[in-house]
Amino acid sequence: MSTVDVAYCLANPSQCNYCGKKLCNVLPFSASATTKSCYQCDGSDCLKSSARLVGGMATERGCISAASDLLGCTADGRNCATCNIENDGEACNGGLFPTDRRRCTIGTTANAYCPNPWDDCVQLLSSGTRKRTCRSSLSELERSFCANNTNRCHFCSADNCNAAEINFNYVECLSCDSAKDIRCATNPAALTSFVQCATCATALVTSAGKTTTVRGCLASLPADVSGQCTVTAGSSCQRCSTNRCNTANFPSDRLQCYRCVDAPCVSHQNVRLEYCPEYRAGDSCLLESNSDGQLLRLDCRSSLTESELNACTGRCQMCSTSGCNDPMAYGTSGSCVQCRSSLNALCRSEATQVASEPCTNPANSQCYVRLVDGVTERGCMSDLAASEHSACTRGQNCLVCNSRTNNCNTVQYPVAPLTCFQCDSRTDGENCKAAQTGEAPECPTYDTANKCYTIVQSNGDTVRKCSTAARDAECGTASGCEVCLFRGCNTKANSAVGVIEPPVRTTTPGPINDASTPVVSYTVKIVMMLGMWLVRARTSIAQI
Incomplete structure (x- = not known):
């Protein structure tokens, strides 16, 4: 047939008839549908013979009535088969298709064809019941069971490979070594190399100074390593006896980080x-x-x-x-001013002059300023211990701000602390003795009991300071001393500082020489008079 004739017959199949025997085309021909006969079916009823596979598994048989019926058919004939009508119109599409369609043991029937031509055979053991079938015939419940119990389902890809009874007395264990595949340590979930074992294990194995992560059967580990394996979580080796139980991170506190x-x-x-x-x-x-x-x-x-x-x-x-x-x-965690007023005088009230620094923890999102034993401290919230973090969050002597706001923790804290002039004439010179002018600095440590002192010794040495101590303790033997409670109040020159008066002596004369004599004589006289009275009284009684 010419190319034109072939194209015509494909477009007009009712006007053409094909046959494969010698001189078969001498018979009368009528262009009617009754001269053709094909098996026509769809789905599982077509398993033993076919013309075309639809959707990978469904089988369809029928007559070719238009060129569109052959669309999607591959050149290798894997998913389509066509045949010429012969023998007076007897159907030709009743044979097995494809000819290598998978056969499995289904139930007790061997060599049963699977719905999917390229299926797998399966044997599973669930709750003591053994089942043999094709993979595509599994129910959703059975598929879920096999996904979660791979050691109770055996899949194979050869005809009737599920006929022999499988011994399911094993667990599957991940088998790998991070020395050969780093994912054994870093991403075990990505590995699929499983072996059949009685017990699984994961261990850290040290050799030549290098530690690697090894997973597999407990029995395959070196004796000195397997001997350390415990059921509970450990840091060197752990064993387990359930299916695929050695796929988790090990040791459990191994840190997970972004890597690049x-x-x-x-x-x-x-x-x-x-x-x-x-x-x-x-x-x-x-x-x-x-x-x-x-x-x-x-x-x-x-x-x-x-x-x-x-x-x-x-x-x-x-x-x-x-x-x-x-x-x-990164880039959204911001920076915080990080300082202590005991080390940097600007930290308390002039923190805007202290350069902010990136926080150690890139995930930090807050800054703080707090009081610690009277010292102002500024920094990143992520650097605080859990108890300190909690106290700051509750606002206990602490202010918290968003680190994405530039220099957010530079506000003065505490607000308006006491300021006092602070100097010592022995080290700072004569200016300390003179009246003070200008702005007094803040006290080094914050305390609500802070007071300003000016202390002058008898030789003129002068000390100005902040102190929480009582007046008697600070002034001691000083010749002049003043205390005040207002910002910058200790300004007086040392000559104007009030003199401490010495203790006032009493003017009441104390006993001198025999001053006690009159007292004693007076007492004796009273005793003598009483004695004489008693004697007279007895005499009077005797005369009666």
């Missing part, structure tokens, strides 16, 4: 959230940037050498919670 060594570390394609390859208790996440603010590296502190850590000084921020070095948060 190809600057700039802003593309999600180059940034990965992973567990730290080297396990270190108390590890930290690290974020390194240059002077322009470009992110150079995201990593775990344990992954850096000592020289790298030294070079990182001043450019690195570190934190200790999972994923805390998120590059998406």
Whole structure:
């Protein structure tokens, strides 16, 4: 047939008839549908013979009535089969299609065809009941069971491969070594290499000074390592006996950080959230940037050498919670003024003159200013211990602000503290003795009991100071001393400071020489008179 004839017949199948025997086209031909006969079906009833597969699994058989019926058919015939009508119109599409359609043991029937031509066979054991079937015939409940109990379902890809009874007396364990695949430590969930074991284990194995993470069968570990394996969570080795139980992070406190060594570390394609390859208790996440603010590296502190850590000084921020070095948060954590008034006099009331600094923790979002033993302290909330953080949050001698607001923690705190002139003429010179002018500085430490003192000794030495002590304690043996409670109140020249009067002596004369004699004589006289009275009284009684 010419190309034109073939095209015509495809477009007008009722006007053409095909046959495959010698001189078969000598028979009378009538262009009517009754001269053609094809098996016509759809779905599972078509399993033993077919013309076309629809949607991958559904089988469809029928007559080709238009060229569109052949659309989607591949050249290799994998999903379509056509045949010429022969033998006086007897159907030709009743054979098996595809010829290599998968056969599995279904129930007790072997060599049963699966609905999906390229199916897998399966054998599962659930609640003591064993079942054999095709993968595509599993119910949703059975699919879920197999997904959660891979050691109770066996899939295979050969005809009748599920016929023999499977021994399901095992658990599947992840098998890997971080020395060969770093994901064994950093991302075990991404691995799929499982082996059949009696017991699973995960261990840290140290060799030649390097520690690696190893997962697999307990029995496959070195004896000195497996002997340390415990059921409870440990830091060197842990064993377990349930299916795929050794896939979790190990040890459980291994820190998870964003990692990137190809600057700039802003593309999600180059940034990965992973567990730290080297396990270190108390590890930290690290974020390194240059002077322009470009992110150079995201990593775990344990992954850096000592020289790298030294070079990182001043450019690195570190934190200790999972994923805390998120590059998406970088640049939004802001900076805080960080100082103590005991070390920097500007810290208390002139903090705007102190340069703010990036917080150590890149995830920090708040600054604080607080009083600590009378000293004003400013810094990042993330640097406070849990109890201090809680106290600041409650406003206990502390103010908190948003670190994304520039220099937010520079407000004066406490408000309007006492100011006193502070000097010592022995070290600061004669000016300390003169009347003070100008603005008095704040007291070094804040205390509501603070008072201003001017203390003058008999030789003229003068001290001006803040103190919470009582007047008697501060003034002592000084010849002049004054105390006041107002800002900058101790201004007087030392010559004008009030003199401390010595204790007033009493003018009542005390006993001198025999001053006690008159008292004694008077007492004796009374006793003598009483004696004489008693004698007379007895005499009178005797005469009666």
